[in-house]
Amino acid sequence: MNTQNHSKDSHHSLITINGVTRVYxxxxxxxxxxxxxxxxxxxxxxxxxxxxxxxxKSTCMxxxxxxxxxxxxxYLLEGVNVGKLSRDQRALLRxxxxxxxxxxxxxxxxxxxxxxxxxxxxxxxxxxxxxxxRAKEALASVGLEGWEAHTPGELSGGQQQRVAIARAIxxxxxxxxxxxxxxxxxxxxxxxxxxxxxxxxxxRNITIIMVTHEAEMAAYAGRRIxxxxxxIDNGQDTERKNA
Amino acid sequence: xxxETFLLAEREIRRxxxxxxxxxxxxxxxxxxxxxxxxxxxxxxxxxxxxxxSLGSNMLQVRPGQGFHGPGGTRSAAPRFKxxxxxxxxxxxxxxxxxxxxxxxxxxxxxxxxxxxxxxxGSTDAFLQVRNWSLAEGRGFTGGEIRAGKNVCILGATxxxxxxxGQDPVNASIRLQKLSFQVIGVLDSKGQxxxxxxxxxxxxxxxxxxxxxxxGNTDVSSIYVSAKDGVSTEKVKADIETLMRExxxxxxxxxxxxxxxxxxxxxxxLTSSTRVLTALLAAVAAVSLLVGxxxxxxxxxxxxxxxxxxxxxxLAIGALxxxxxxxxxxxxxxxxxxxxxxxxxxxxxxAAVGADxxxxxxxxxxxxxxxxxxxxxxVGVVFGYFPARKAARLDxxxxxxxx
Numbered sequence: 001m002n003t004q005n006h007s008k009d010s011h012h013s014l015i016t017i018n019g020v021t022r023v024y025x026x027x028x029x030x031x032x033x034x035x036x037x038x039x040x041x042x043x044x045x046x047x048x049x050x051x052x053x054x055x056x057k058s059t060c061m062x063x064x065x066x067x068x069x070x071x072x073x074x075y076l077l078e079g080v081n082v083g084k085l086s087r088d089q090r091a092l093l094r095x096x097x098x099x100x101x102x103x104x105x106x107x108x109x110x111x112x113x114x115x116x117x118x119x120x121x122x123x124x125x126x127x128x129x130x131x132x133x134r135a136k137e138a139l140a141s142v143g144l145e146g147w148e149a150h151t152p153g154e155l156s157g158g159q160q161q162r163v164a165i166a167r168a169i170x171x172x173x174x175x176x177x178x179x180x181x182x183x184x185x186x187x188x189x190x191x192x193x194x195x196x197x198x199x200x201x202x203x204r205n206i207t208i209i210m211v212t213h214e215a216e217m218a219a220y221a222g223r224r225i226x227x228x229x230x231x232i233d234n235g236q237d238t239e240r241k242n243a
Numbered sequence: 244x245x246x247e248t249f250l251l252a253e254r255e256i257r258r259x260x261x262x263x264x265x266x267x268x269x270x271x272x273x274x275x276x277x278x279x280x281x282x283x284x285x286x287x288x289x290x291x292x293x294x295x296x297s298l299g300s301n302m303l304q305v306r307p308g309q310g311f312h313g314p315g316g317t318r319s320a321a322p323r324f325k326x327x328x329x330x331x332x333x334x335x336x337x338x339x340x341x342x343x344x345x346x347x348x349x350x351x352x353x354x355x356x357x358x359x360x361x362x363x364x365g366s367t368d369a370f371l372q373v374r375n376w377s378l379a380e381g382r383g384f385t386g387g388e389i390r391a392g393k394n395v396c397i398l399g400a401t402x403x404x405x406x407x408x409g410q411d412p413v414n415a416s417i418r419l420q421k422l423s424f425q426v427i428g429v430l431d432s433k434g435q436x437x438x439x440x441x442x443x444x445x446x447x448x449x450x451x452x453x454x455x456x457x458x459g460n461t462d463v464s465s466i467y468v469s470a471k472d473g474v475s476t477e478k479v480k481a482d483i484e485t486l487m488r489e490x491x492x493x494x495x496x497x498x499x500x501x502x503x504x505x506x507x508x509x510x511x512x513l514t515s516s517t518r519v520l521t522a523l524l525a526a527v528a529a530v531s532l533l534v535g536x537x538x539x540x541x542x543x544x545x546x547x548x549x550x551x552x553x554x555x556x557x558l559a560i561g562a563l564x565x566x567x568x569x570x571x572x573x574x575x576x577x578x579x580x581x582x583x584x585x586x587x588x589x590x591x592x593x594a595a596v597g598a599d600x601x602x603x604x605x606x607x608x609x610x611x612x613x614x615x616x617x618x619x620x621x622v623g624v625v626f627g628y629f630p631a632r633k634a635a636r637l638d639x640x641x642x643x644x645x646x
Contacts, residue, residue, distance in 0.1 A: 068640060095560065100559045104552075106643065111254075122247055123560060
């Protein structure tokens with residue numbers, strides 16, 4: 001094992017995944033979701049994670065999002081070995097470095113767009129006045145100026161996903177993890193969301209890792225990682241041609 | 244952060260007003276029941292104390308027999324008192340204001356067409372003084388009437404109403420046990436005693452008249468003694484006991500065959516029994532508080548299940564276990580405290596109405612209000628903890644996937 005090389009890697013990689021496996025269950029009932037995965041992601045990249053269902057891409061996203069830990073191998077986020085951290089320590093990592101966008105938006109019902117965007121700042125202990133200003137700015141940056149008081153029920157799917165993106169970027173995260181962000185949207189809305197993500201990636205240098213199964217959406221990313229049967233399919237691992 | 248959590252809880256509660264009100268209903272009823280019971284019980288205790296002191300607070304009662312057998316209950320085996328005993332007490336015990344020997348029985352009182360079954364008490368003028376009783380009309384007995392055993396009587400307020408209605412009874416003649424008695428006075432009303440016995444339902448006649456004409460003996464069933472103000476009733480009691488042991492020739496070591504009751508002791512005994520009853524009722528009411536707590540736990544568990552995705556989102560965003568626990572715990576406590584406040588208001592209202600209906604004083608008891616409030620808060624903590632912990636320990640991945 002050339003761990004030395006990998007740890008040297010981590011100095012210029014934001015994310016390093018070394019021989020990560022994830023096993024559910026034990027003994028004969030053991031189910032391998034990931035069977036030894038290696039890759040790294042640099043700051044400012046836009047990576048699309050693809051693969052059929054059951055290929056391990058969701059498991060990988062959960063590990064990248066510090067929601068799950070590898071059974072074996074290591075995941076370094078800015079040189080920190082996430083697998084060794086406690087549940088609360090990982091929560092603090094998520095709070096301070098990560099932003100999440102989900103397929104189902106996951107906004108709080110009957111809660112205004114502004115309050116939804118403020119939520120991560122509440123957990124960070126940001127004072128209320130500053131919180132208001134930053135949440136308004138974030139909503140403006142996703143084109144929802146004037147919609148602050150609307151609740152998710154009063155917003156279209158596209159608008160709800162914009163609120164969710166505003167919530168994810170309001171903390172200026174290092175990494176934005178998007179799990180099928182366009183899965184519940186029509187093509188026109190999906191394109192708008194992808195344009196928005198691309199602009200945050202380029203203008204704010206936010207690293208984006210996005211799970212998608214739509215080739216059109218994956219095409220917005222600079223790099224695509226294909227999963228199949230718990231490993232990365234290197235044959236399809238392609239660099240963006242017009243990068 | 245705690246203020247944020249509080250606001251969040253408040254918003255969460257307002258978001259589902261109907262459910263929140265149903266959730267706290269148990270607490271509301273429990274707290275209201277406890278407050279009502281304790282407040283009414285306190286009023287009843289005060290009422291009993293007031294009733295007994297209206298009997299005459301420095302009063303002692305000397306009866307034959309051992310122990311206190313309640314109103315009218317004496318032990319027949321013990322020798323009865325005679326008028327001499329009362330006179331001896333009056334002579335030999337210092338610090339007395341009055342001594343009233345008395346005997347009583349039942350009789351039919353008849354005036355014209357009116358007929359009323361009542362009790363007849365034979366005593367002296369001192370009876371009114373000892374019992375703290377004053378005349379509403381007419382006069383008391385003269386010394387001559389008492390010595391001679393004249394057929395004169397003083398009516399209790401109930402007997403007066405039953406026999407005479409609106410007419411003036413003074414100087415009228417009524418019949419008791421086929422004998423004619425002249426009414427010379429009417430007593431003030433004392434109303435019902437705490438035993439539920441009408442204190443005004445009796446006719447007072449001279450003791451000698453009672454012994455000769457009604458009882459047909461020379462017994463005295465009990466002796467009322469009242470101490471002067473500032474004289475210790477304990478000392479008077481001890482002196483009477485010594486005197487009576489001598490007079491009744493009880494040897495050292497033998498038990499008394501009479502008893503001296505201090506009204507203060509009776510008051511203590513009765514008020515403590517009302518207190519015990521109050522505590523029992525409050526305990527039963529407190530059970531509904533417990534049931535209320537289970538109601539809160541039930542709804543909080545439902546709420547945790549319903550909000551699984553929300554909890555998942557919060558955890559993904561970076562909420563710590565502790566913060567999620569705190570959120571749900573604060574919500575439960577805010578709910579239960581709110582229920583407690585409403586319960587206190589309802590309970591005090593019900594106690595005020597109940598006090599009016601039962602004719603006991605309404606005594607605001609700050610202590611029980613504070614206790615009830617703290618208890619409802621504690622119910623929130625205890626029964627909110629389990630659902631809150633369940634929420635805090637959710638796996639964010641599972642929670643986010645929850646439909």
